[in-house]
Amino acid sequence: MPQLWRRLHVVTGKGGVGKTTVSAALALHLARAGRRVLVAEVRVQQIPRLLGAQGRGYEIARVAERVDAIALEPREAMREYARMRLHSKLLVRSLLENRLVSAFLGFIPSLPELVMLGKLLHCVRTGEWDSVILDAPATGHGLTFLGVPRALRDTIPPGALRSEADWMQALLVDPAATAIELVTLPEELAVNETLELAEKAGGELELPLGRVLLNRHVPPRFSDEEISRLEAGFASERLEAAARAAREHELRARLCRHYEERLRASLPLPLVTLPMLHPGRSFGRAEVEALAERIEAAA
């Protein structure tokens, strides 16, 4: 199944690997291929700014050509879920504004995750967007998030919540609809977590895996012979600094190759390397465009 035509891309990875930037880049890439895209974040809102647009609270907002963005938030999602279930605005309001009720709902395991995921998957079902991208919370939490429908199906007695969990689970495990995208870094901890995540997602949770996106990748730039020439020690301070920077660059490039090989050997998935960028300021639209081009070239 070509990556491009899946309807739901869940972008996962441990904290700090660049999931949000990759989600934004994936959104631009899919939009350029002519798809109408919705990109969603959980509890935070960074993607509109990354794409050079204004975020608009918790409403769906256009942030780039053919790209809409939304920040999922538990209270808002709960309100929508309640509206759908109860068909009475008055009842919804009196329910959700009741302190006891909101405390009570807070005790139901994973209810916030379920309603947020429910809202997102509902967007997938409507067909209003061709591709929906979820910037999932960091690894442990990301899997917890995706595991919610299944966990609820296994633990909660049949009823309103259970039937929600059932259709959501069916969509999540459908390889024609869903792809779990694994963002990682050329670092020990990140790669280990990716392998664990892939094993758990692809195994126990039966989630269809998409591709591996190896972020902040550094290609080799100096030959071994050049590096040893630069070992000599120089009178010039600037050259000494340059030699040190070059050595560190090659060390990093070697690590990149090592982790890339390890990922390729361990996971039978397409692997895209995304270059380390050095804008000298916070990432913005130009960096996201550069990464989108790389994803496109690899597709």
Added chain:
Amino acid sequence: MSALSSKLFARELIVCVGAGGVGKTTVAATVALQAALLGKRAIVLTIDPARRLANALGLQQLGNRATRVELPDARGELWAMMLDLKRSWDEFIDRTAPPERRDAILQNRFYRTLSSTLAGSQEYIATEKLYELHASRQWEVLVLDTPPTQNALDFLDAPRRILDFLGNEPLGRLIAPALVAGRFGLRLFQKGGKAILEGVSRLTGVETLEELARFLVEVQPTYDAFKERAAKVRDLLASDRAAFLLVTTAHGTPVEEAIAFHRVLIEAGMDVAAVVANRVHPDHLGALPLPSPEELADELVREGVADSGLPPLSERLAQTLGEMRALAALDARNLERLAASVHPTPQVRVPRFPTDVYDLAALRMVAGHLFSRS
């Protein structure tokens, strides 16, 4: 002795907090190592260390068991323990619940919410374990590596949420027995109570409501014990026996999170000994201006190195230096903003090393920066 080490090691408890993926475990292990090198009997309590770091510390598995780390040159002792949070919760229920209710609680599905998914519950049980080990007086310095926290408030707010859970008056004492007895819609809420209860059951299903209610009744007796203990844990963390180390990287998002975390800790009356900026990109040029490819070409020739290759070596060196400087400059700007926002809490920087940190030798290297005298 560095300023940070004299401040930290006058304390008995050091809690490392911060966002996920910033290197908290490494910093926690380094602090305990330094304490041992200075002659203390120290222990680091970690949650989920990278496999290789765990191996370096001799930690084979989870299990709340203290393991001594061999350090031939240390005057003190270094110990490590990997916390099993689920087990710590079970032990807590063992201690506080009436024996006849124990099994019913541990088997209730909602116990899982309490012990794992309720925001802050993992953080709380980790500090609870810290309290217990501190009370055992086996160690002079205890360093806690906390679970990655999504929201700064989760950490300090956890006991309140758990108390809400355990002792929610109307839910626990009014609704629950009524539901369990099957008498739906009693006058539990003053107005429109029946509609509300029915509304909730339409959201979640009646069975879910009933099971939660049953759990709240069963777990009720642990309320007072938890409340008393939580107050003691908090008092200990706010006392002059404890200090926090706030760990971050120089990236924008973790820096924002660190600023928010700092504010929450200070407002709660906690002492933040320092902000540790980890994996900061170094600028090997220091204050020197960035050389052009032509300047580097001249210098290569002068030092007898051929400026060969395609593109020429000088160009690739200039590019590498430029990238290095861009990364370092961005980090420096973020860290200045951080320093200004957490003033007067001191900031300590640990550079990014070209390779990963996962053995004792590398931890010593981190210690050299964390506790440098300058």
